[in-house]
Amino acid sequence: MASTSSHPGRSPRSARTRSARTRMTAAAAAALGLALAGCSAIGTSSASDGDATSTSSGTVTLVAHDSFGLSDGILDDFTKETGLKVEVVQPGDAGTLVNQLVLTKDAPLGDLAYGIDNSFASRAIDEGVVVPYTSSAPAAKDAAQYAVGGSDALTAVDLGDVCINTDHTWFTEHGLAEPSTLDDLTKPEYKDLLVVPNAVTSSPGLAFLLATVGAFGEDGWQDYWTKLKANGLKVADGWTEAYDTDFSGGGGNGPRPIVLSYASSPPFTVPEGGTEPTTGALLDTCFRQVEYAGVLAGAKNPEGAQKLLDFLLSDEVQDDIPGTMYMYPVSSTATLPDDWATWAPLATKPFSVAPDEITTNREAWLADWSEIVIG
Structure with missing residues (x-):
């Protein structure tokens, strides 16, 4: 997607972006191929085939659009809390992300997807790339109002x-x-x-x-x-x-x-x-626009994915989203920048x-x- 969908202060995704939703150039396809190769390396180094628990204390892979980013140290806090290191794979904007999740659903790129927006949410659910999960995080109650067709396969994280x-x-x-x-x-x-x-x-x-x-x-x-x-x-x-x-x-x-x-x-x-x-x-x-996270079908570390999804709904992450990704958190109790009420309602x-x-x-x-x- 490059810089075609970046937002003031955001990484190139918002540009939420979030570009090339439905068509990919040859260059983008090549870049995605490299991303796929990188994902395979992560997967094979995390666990052997058939060992569903060996990744639970190691790595959880987040597949996100290309403007995902949190403040320094936040993902480290998740590691301290859970023992799980987060690896982030970013194949492109929201459309490219969903395209790749569909193409690779038999050999998923990671464990948790983040950045599927409401333009593509139904497709992700219908294609079976995400599986049901109901978070127990407090913000999950706020997220529930954005459920897609009554499904719990995608959980809202932020909106704008x-x-x-x-x-x-x-x-x-x-x-x-x-x-x-x-x-x-x-x-x-x-x-x-x-x-x-x-x-x-x-x-x-x-x-x-x-x-x-x-x-x-x-x-x-x-x-x-x-x-x-x-x-x-x-x-x-x-x-x-x-x-x-x-x-x-x-x-x-x-x-x-x-x-x-x-x-x-x-x-x-x-x-x-x-x-x-x-x-x-x-x-x-x-x-x-509403952005969702979902546990990927066939994830090597589904339990880690669930923990990471819960973490995205934590007070720490929800408070961080406005300043790093320039979106509104779904949590009704999250802290917003002082000037947003006046200048960014x-x-x-x-x-x-x-x-x-x-x-x-x-x-x-x-x-x-x-x-x-x-x-």
Whole structure:
């Protein structure tokens, strides 16, 4: 996925990203091949065939998207508590992650998967790559509200809103009122002002496509994108290009003051010595992403995977998620950065599409989107 879906302060995944969800280039495939080889080495060194307990005191392998990261020392704390060393394998963004989990389900890449989001959750469950597990961690009660189709094969760990962001400074300098809704973006006064990541190569781009499906329905979203294109829409390969290069408020002094990003992006634009961000998120344009963890079917260390999943729901990890992965923890008691309540609130009514509907229609929607927008 590289840098196509990174987020302010995040590693390249958010870029949550989270890119190349449904298509892989030859280079990506080669890189994934190397990742697979590395996973095999981890597996064979951990236990002999048929020895289900020999890994329980050794290593647990976490297969995660490429922007997973926690503060230094947190995984060491897990090792101290359990005696298990965590090895992390990161084959790509959320879409690439699920593709690889499906392709390797007969010889899984590890023990626990993290980063399967609600765009791909139904597919992971239907393909049998994860097995049921009910965590006993306190935050599991909060996570339960995000269960996919009543299944306990995936457990929510964090969530966030993908939303349109605007550059306050640009609009002030140009004496133009900022847009506030999806429909506003098609108005003539905002011609040539919007840039979004490609829905095929970027997970935020896909999330925005899903937002329009949720907003305008199966029979209306295509017309909306036709209007966006006619109004000068620019499509970037990924989040990094859109935000850091094309967006006027992203540090690269780009020409476009409207960009697709995250509800949590604005706090990172507070200038040094300033008290408020120079950008804002339009909370009436958002699609909510939920990220899940699940014990992999055929895991060599399923007990270790369960312990690690419990740890992801611990107070220590849930408190760390906002500052390291720039997502909201699922725990209702987790500590959030002070400025998030003011500058990074979640949308009260985000657009949504049922996970099973996404699984059924995703490829067709992407094909239609490509024909309309890319041509």
